[in-house]
Amino acid sequence: MSIDTLFVDPSRCIGCRACEAACRECDSHKGESMIMVDFIDRGLSVATQPTVCMHCESPVAPCAQVCPVLAILITPEGVVQQADASRCIACRNCVYACPFGVPKIDLSGRLMKKCNLCYDRTSQDLQPWCAQACPTDALWYGTYEQFTHERNGAAVRQTDFGTQAVRTRVYHVLPADGSRLQVGANTDGAVRAGEVSQEEEPWVL
Amino acid sequence: MSVNKDTFDPDRDANYDFQSAGKPETGWAKSDQLPDSLVPTHCSFCGVQCGMYLRVSNGQVTGVEPRDYPHNRGALCPKGVVAYQQVNHPDRLRYPLIRRGGKGGKLERASWDEALDYIVSRWQALQQQHGKDSVAVYSGSSMTNEKCYLMGKFARVGLGTRHIDYNGRLCMSSAGVAYAKAFGLDRAPFPMTDIPETNCILIAGSNVAECFPVMMQWLWRARDNGAKLIVMDPRETPTARTADLWLPLRPGTDVAILNAMLRYVIAEGLTDETYIASRTRDWDKVKAAVEPYTPELAERIAGVPAKRIIAAAEIFGRAPRSMVMHARGIEHSTHGVDNCLACINLSLARGQVGKHGGGVMMITGQGNGQGGREVGQKANQLPGYRHIDVLEERQEVAEVWGIPESEIPGEGAAATEMVKLMATGEIKSCLVICSNLMVSLPDNAVVARALDNLDPLIVIDFFMSETAERADVVLPGSVWCEDEGTTTNLEGRVVKINRAADPPGEGKRDWEIICELARRLGRGQFFDFHSSRDIFDELRRASKGGVADYAGITWEKIDRQSGVFWPCKTADDPGSPHLFTERFAHKDGLARFHPIVYTPAAEEPNESFPLRLTTGRVVYHYLSGNQTRRLGFLNSQAPEPWVEIHPSAAKRFGIVHEDRVRVRTPRGHMELKAIVVPTIRPDTIFVPFHYGHDGAVNQLTNPAVEPTVKIPEYKVCAAIVERIDSPLPTGEQHATENLTSVNAPKMFPYTVGETKGPAETHGKEF
Numbered sequence: 001m002s003i004d005t006l007f008v009d010p011s012r013c014i015g016c017r018a019c020e021a022a023c024r025e026c027d028s029h030k031g032e033s034m035i036m037v038d039f040i041d042r043g044l045s046v047a048t049q050p051t052v053c054m055h056c057e058s059p060v061a062p063c064a065q066v067c068p069v070l071a072i073l074i075t076p077e078g079v080v081q082q083a084d085a086s087r088c089i090a091c092r093n094c095v096y097a098c099p100f101g102v103p104k105i106d107l108s109g110r111l112m113k114k115c116n117l118c119y120d121r122t123s124q125d126l127q128p129w130c131a132q133a134c135p136t137d138a139l140w141y142g143t144y145e146q147f148t149h150e151r152n153g154a155a156v157r158q159t160d161f162g163t164q165a166v167r168t169r170v171y172h173v174l175p176a177d178g179s180r181l182q183v184g185a186n187t188d189g190a191v192r193a194g195e196v197s198q199e200e201e202p203w204v205l
Numbered sequence: 206m207s208v209n210k211d212t213f214d215p216d217r218d219a220n221y222d223f224q225s226a227g228k229p230e231t232g233w234a235k236s237d238q239l240p241d242s243l244v245p246t247h248c249s250f251c252g253v254q255c256g257m258y259l260r261v262s263n264g265q266v267t268g269v270e271p272r273d274y275p276h277n278r279g280a281l282c283p284k285g286v287v288a289y290q291q292v293n294h295p296d297r298l299r300y301p302l303i304r305r306g307g308k309g310g311k312l313e314r315a316s317w318d319e320a321l322d323y324i325v326s327r328w329q330a331l332q333q334q335h336g337k338d339s340v341a342v343y344s345g346s347s348m349t350n351e352k353c354y355l356m357g358k359f360a361r362v363g364l365g366t367r368h369i370d371y372n373g374r375l376c377m378s379s380a381g382v383a384y385a386k387a388f389g390l391d392r393a394p395f396p397m398t399d400i401p402e403t404n405c406i407l408i409a410g411s412n413v414a415e416c417f418p419v420m421m422q423w424l425w426r427a428r429d430n431g432a433k434l435i436v437m438d439p440r441e442t443p444t445a446r447t448a449d450l451w452l453p454l455r456p457g458t459d460v461a462i463l464n465a466m467l468r469y470v471i472a473e474g475l476t477d478e479t480y481i482a483s484r485t486r487d488w489d490k491v492k493a494a495v496e497p498y499t500p501e502l503a504e505r506i507a508g509v510p511a512k513r514i515i516a517a518a519e520i521f522g523r524a525p526r527s528m529v530m531h532a533r534g535i536e537h538s539t540h541g542v543d544n545c546l547a548c549i550n551l552s553l554a555r556g557q558v559g560k561h562g563g564g565v566m567m568i569t570g571q572g573n574g575q576g577g578r579e580v581g582q583k584a585n586q587l588p589g590y591r592h593i594d595v596l597e598e599r600q601e602v603a604e605v606w607g608i609p610e611s612e613i614p615g616e617g618a619a620a621t622e623m624v625k626l627m628a629t630g631e632i633k634s635c636l637v638i639c640s641n642l643m644v645s646l647p648d649n650a651v652v653a654r655a656l657d658n659l660d661p662l663i664v665i666d667f668f669m670s671e672t673a674e675r676a677d678v679v680l681p682g683s684v685w686c687e688d689e690g691t692t693t694n695l696e697g698r699v700v701k702i703n704r705a706a707d708p709p710g711e712g713k714r715d716w717e718i719i720c721e722l723a724r725r726l727g728r729g730q731f732f733d734f735h736s737s738r739d740i741f742d743e744l745r746r747a748s749k750g751g752v753a754d755y756a757g758i759t760w761e762k763i764d765r766q767s768g769v770f771w772p773c774k775t776a777d778d779p780g781s782p783h784l785f786t787e788r789f790a791h792k793d794g795l796a797r798f799h800p801i802v803y804t805p806a807a808e809e810p811n812e813s814f815p816l817r818l819t820t821g822r823v824v825y826h827y828l829s830g831n832q833t834r835r836l837g838f839l840n841s842q843a844p845e846p847w848v849e850i851h852p853s854a855a856k857r858f859g860i861v862h863e864d865r866v867r868v869r870t871p872r873g874h875m876e877l878k879a880i881v882v883p884t885i886r887p888d889t890i891f892v893p894f895h896y897g898h899d900g901a902v903n904q905l906t907n908p909a910v911e912p913t914v915k916i917p918e919y920k921v922c923a924a925i926v927e928r929i930d931s932p933l934p935t936g937e938q939h940a941t942e943n944l945t946s947v948n949a950p951k952m953f954p955y956t957v958g959e960t961k962g963p964a965e966t967h968g969k970e971f
Contacts (some may be wrong), residue, residue: 012425013416014443016824021286021838025268043862046443046884127279132271135280135418137425152429204453204886205508 002143003077006131007155008050009173012138015048020101022133026118031108034082034115035130050139052130053102054168055080062166063074063094063103063114064074072111078169083112099159099166101194127169143170154178217363224354226343243270244705245689248285249347249685250827252569252809253397253419255285259276259705266292266706270357275767276397276696282418284827287494287836292683292706294836296668298681299710304712308657314678317711317721320678325725327661328364336616341623341632345639346376346577347828349690349702350755351740352715354747355732356590356638359580362606362731363723367614368632370584372640373577374620375571376533378914379541380567381578387797388540389751389790391590392697393566396770396782400739401426402562405524407435407517409459410534410920411550411568414443415824417695418567433520437462437948438534439819439886440799440849440891450517452607453886455804456819458507459535462514463547465497467554469518471495474827482846484559484789487798491550494800506803508886526562527555533570534821537919539807539944541911542773546799553796562745567677570686571828572685576693579753579771580744584617598751606731618766619915626636627655636663638682638715640877643671644829645918648872648908665715667708668829671897688714690737691763696782699758700871705956716740728794749774749795752790788874805907806921808871808945810888814923814940816854817886818870820894820902821920831896846896848877851887851925857927867927868892871940890926909944 020033021034036051043192056062059192060078062078064072072094081095083103090110094103105116119127122141131141147155155171160182172181213760220300228364237677240260240802256274269289271279274291291297302312315323331339342360353371360369373381381391386396397545400423402408413420421444428434430596436445437452437459445451446819454462471492478545481488499508500511507514521527527554535544549558549565557563569575581588582603588605591598593616603610618626623648625631635656643830646652653675659678664670666735686705693699713721716737723732734740758780770780788794810817825839833839850860862881867891874885876899877892885891886969892902907922923940 011447012421013938014421014824016283016415016418017838017842018281018283018418021283022281022840025286042880042882044883046882048443070881071954121392132279133275133281133286134423135282136414137280150429166580199955201510201512203451203510203513205504205510 002145003169004141004143006052006117006128007140007142007147007173008052008170008171009138009140009153010047010049010173011153011173012136013037013048013050014136014138015046016135017048018133018135019130019139022129028116028120029113032113032172034113050130051100051102051103052139052170053080053117053187054100054166054170055117055167056099056166056169062097062099066093067098068093075119079117081116081119085111088112099161147171152176156181158196171201212731216704219817221345224377229267240267243254244703244706245272246668246703247274247692247700248281249288249291249418249832250284250572252571252574254572254692254694254698254700255281255375255419256700257281257285257288257316259289261705270476276694276698278422280419280422283825283839283842284833285419286968287838289686290394291667291832292686293709294835296677297712298643298667298669298793299711299712300681301711302679304677306678306935307629312676314699320680321721321725324661324663324678325722327478328634328726332364335367335633338367338617339631339633340364341617341624341626341635342366342367342587343620343635343637343640343642344369344371344582344645346371346373346571346574347358347575348639348685348715349419349688349692349737350576350580350699350744351584351737352639352692353577354580354744355716355734355740357583357588357718358606359583359719359723361568361613362608363726363728364721365612365614367617368623369575369582369617369700370583370623371582372569372620373574373583373643374915375645375917376570377567377574377578379536379538379911379916380531380545382914383542383549386799387546387553388558388785392753392771392784392785393569393695394564394784395566396696397423399562399783400424400528401430403432403524403526403528404562405435405521405527407434407521407527407529408444408531408552409437409463409531410536411530412438412440412442412444412534413530414820415567416532416816416822417568417569418824428680433524435520438511439889450506450513452513452517452518454509454887456506456817456889457538457918458719458803459544460540460547460803461498461503461506461803462509462517463544464498464803465514465553466521467491467494467516467547467551469500469515469553470554471796473522473812474854475522476554480556482552485553485796485798486793486801488554490796491554492604494802498803509735526560527552527557528563529565530568531565532568533919535638538566538917538921539909539911539918540804541916542914542916543618543801543804547801550798550801551797557785558796559789561783562926564785568694573692575695575697576691576699579693580748584619585612585745589726589748589755590753591751596818601750602747605743608731619881619911621917622916624652624655629657630658633659634663636665637672637676638665641670641672641829641831641897643675644831644895644901644903647903647906647919649901649903650873651908659938666831666837667712668831670829671901680718681708681710682715682718683708683712687712688737689714690759691741694768697770698782699755699763699764699771703762718945734942742882756823766785776787805943807918807942809909809941809942809943810941811925813938814870816924816926817866817889818905818922818924819889819891819920820906821891823893823895826893826895828895830897834895843893846877846900846902847880847894848926849880849885849891851885851889852881852883853887854890855881859928860926865929867931868924869904869927870922870924871938872906873904874933875899875902875904879926890924
């Protein structure tokens with residue numbers, strides 16, 4: 001059976017931060033965005049990328065595994081929750097353990113904060129605010145079957161960090177011919193900052 | 206460049222509550238409070254007019270919720286998400302202000318009676334002494350149809366002045382006239398929901414991603430269905446970044462590429478001859494006109510490889526269904542009408558206009574940019590797109606207004622011309638609403654002199670804009686959700702804006718202010734409106750039988766159908782989402798081809814000013830930024846303007862990334878932060894235009910205008926970028942001037958504002 005989940009397609013991201021603005025409107029954490037949008041390298045491109053909790057399934061939630069006080073709980077549906085405020089000791093273990101750099105520490109509150117996949121909305125069959133607002137569908141919410149029916153691009157839920165693979169509830173969308181998301185593996189042929197490939201004909205005269 | 210850190214950064218609004226920093230009230234203090242009601246409405250910002258719900262608790266707007274409307278499907282851009290924060294903003298104007306000490310004095314709190322009596326007595330004195338036309342109205346399009354209609358009527362019936370125009374002059378006037386010339390009707394001919402049906406999208410001069418973010422979902426749906434995307438833009442915008450083909454042309458050279466593409470389409474036999482023969486006129490003239498535009502000539506003019514122009518023509522020419530979309534990038538030009546007509550030619554030659562999944566679409570920018578230009582606040586128009594210089598059409602409107610036809614004044618000055626008349630003293634007082642001239646008009650040193658020449662300058666606004674700062678009287682108006690009414694979005698879909706709050710303090714709804722002014726001018730009998738619905742009902746009657754016919758549109762029908770597309774002539778007419786499917790709006794039902802030749806921009810680079818300066822938008826801001834620069838989340842993302850410059854140009858001028866630099870044009874200079882990025886042509890620089898005072902790029906832009914519709918050339922002028930420590934040149938320096946004071950088209954006054962041939966002055970035919 002297929003679950004509703006998020007699909008993150010950076011090729012469609014326009015860097016408008018509607019997701020951040022919308023996340024801040026959520027009743028459970030007004031004014032604080034649990035999603036981040038970054039320029040990948042503005043010195044090269046206008047490309048941007050949203051970062052949101054991937055809700056790791058296997059190994060299950062590294063952040064929860066390293067939490068010394070069992071503050072990070074996982075719902076029966078497999079959604080990894082923000083640290084329980086009454087338990088969290090702000091030790092930052094989760095920050096260091098997360099392979100995607102998602103949990104943040106609120107220094108004034110001494111609390112870890114991160115995305116709950118809008119538990120208050122999704123449990124009532126609404127979309128998470130970020131995907132609901134996203135004007136380009138770079139963040140999209142639905143089932144895998146719906147996604148492959150409606151959209152191009154390869155949705156993958158496994159990210160390879162060297163020899164460590166992490167399977168997540170949330171999908172990344174790669175170009176249609178991509179199948180594996182290997183962090184650090186695809187940089188060999190890439191152009192470095194400031195270099196111009198000699199083979200390519202100029203676009204601008 | 207990543208700013209993604211391990212901690213919530215109190216200085217970065219993007220991930221932290223900024224309420225403590227004196228930013229707008231957000232309603233978050235009551236975050237545990239569930240809304241009493243959700244008010245269905247639409248966004249206050251761009252022409253997409255996304256549906257949204259406002260959360261209302263105890264009569265206060267406290268938040269926003271998604272609304273699944275046909276064209277935005279629940280999506281919002283960041284401007285839409287935080288739009289509600291305008292309502293209880295601490296910067297809201299709460300009571301009338303008067304500059305009692307005259308120019309140079311301070312704006313002081315006044316009562317409504319004092320403010321309105323002062324205005325009316327000054328106006329009456331001025332009009333008695335200098336004639337009716339000494340008072341002008343400068344209106345805007347980011348407000349409801351009801352208000353736009355009222356402004357046109359107020360100027361002509363309340364004041365009896367010919368001088369009324371609006372900020373759409375700076376925005377859509379070239380596209381509007383191009384569509385009227387080619388099709389006999391000025392509206393995008395299909396709804397956005399058609400976009401997924403197409404096979405190819407050519408975007409000329411629009412950064413859809415940042416200007417109409419919510420439209421991107423429709424482009425992507427088309428691309429998911431296999432459509433190809435071609436983007437013409439001097440910058441690699443987020444729209445161009447993933448396009449199938451990007452043509453990074455020199456600003457102002459669009460016609461060269463469009464004509465070369467058309468020539469290739471003809472040469473390859475890709476024209477739709479049956480369509481051309483049965484549905485259009487004047488094809489032969491265009492065929493001859495594009496013949497000289499070889500890909501090589503286009504390459505020389507536009508600076509894009511000929512091969513890529515051919516590739517674009519191949520993709521476009523062989524697509525069974527294709528769409529051309531264009532916006533300010535080609536319209537803000539001294540040949541803006543020609544640019545749009547060149548797009549139209551291309552689409553007509555392929556037989557696309559009126560075909561399902563094909564056609565040409567202007568992407569109207571302002572919230573009510575479409576409605577604002579058809580309900581009669583334009584210098585040469587009466588409600589329903591009626592012409593002010595056609596006797597029968599004047600009579601139709603005079604009858605609705607209950608005045609003799611002879612009392613309707615003639616055509617007035619265009620917005621850009623008004624400034625000249627203010628500077629020369631012909632216009633002595635001006636009422637400005639929904640506009641921020643000091644940020645939006647080109648060469649704003651001249652604008653400042655013109656505004657300071659007015660006595661009095663009256664501004665109705667809800668925030669203290671850069672223009673209101675210069676006013677003698679400032680009247681506090683309403684933000685969008687404090688009033689109800691209709692707007693018409695970029696598809697021609699009329700939607701309903703609902704009231705969610707009341708204006709704060711002594712603020713009034715704009716239409717109430719205008720009606721009260723009319724009463725005090727002794728013209729109250731023509732402005733006996735008790736609600737905005739009364740105004741809409743009169744607008745329906747006034748537009749009846751016109752091109753933009755709203756007669757059959759009711760607020761209830763809008764709710765029932767999720768918007769109504771005009772023309773909608775009768776109660777049982779569902780409206781017209783698709784235009785031109787059978788015939789065009791000209792009397793003979795045929796579309797017109799117009800032969801277009803390339804004309805260079807009014808000002809071009811030379812040794813003194815070697816670069817082309819182009820201006821544009823940022824996704825976080827709307828128009829002059831008077832609203833969005835006050836919303837913390839938006840402003841923190843883009844708090845000040847910058848100049849984008851290519852690394853090779855930066856090297857040439859000795860500039861390093863994030864340096865403060867001086868950008869200079871023949872009009873003046875300003876300091877900006879340099880962003881050195883390869884996403885722009887090396888011969889072009891870009892500055893966003895949403896900022897005021899020292900940050901206004903309109904200190905630099907060229908005030909040259911299109912000779913017929915008077916739209917300024919914001920998108921190209923000659924410029925230089927200098928290190929801040931380099932000395933300013935002594936003596937005057939000039940750029941290459943293709944339009945000079947000698948050969949430039951004459952500004953007002955001449956017979957009419959928009960220069961027309963005899964055919965146009967004798968009827969609706971262009």
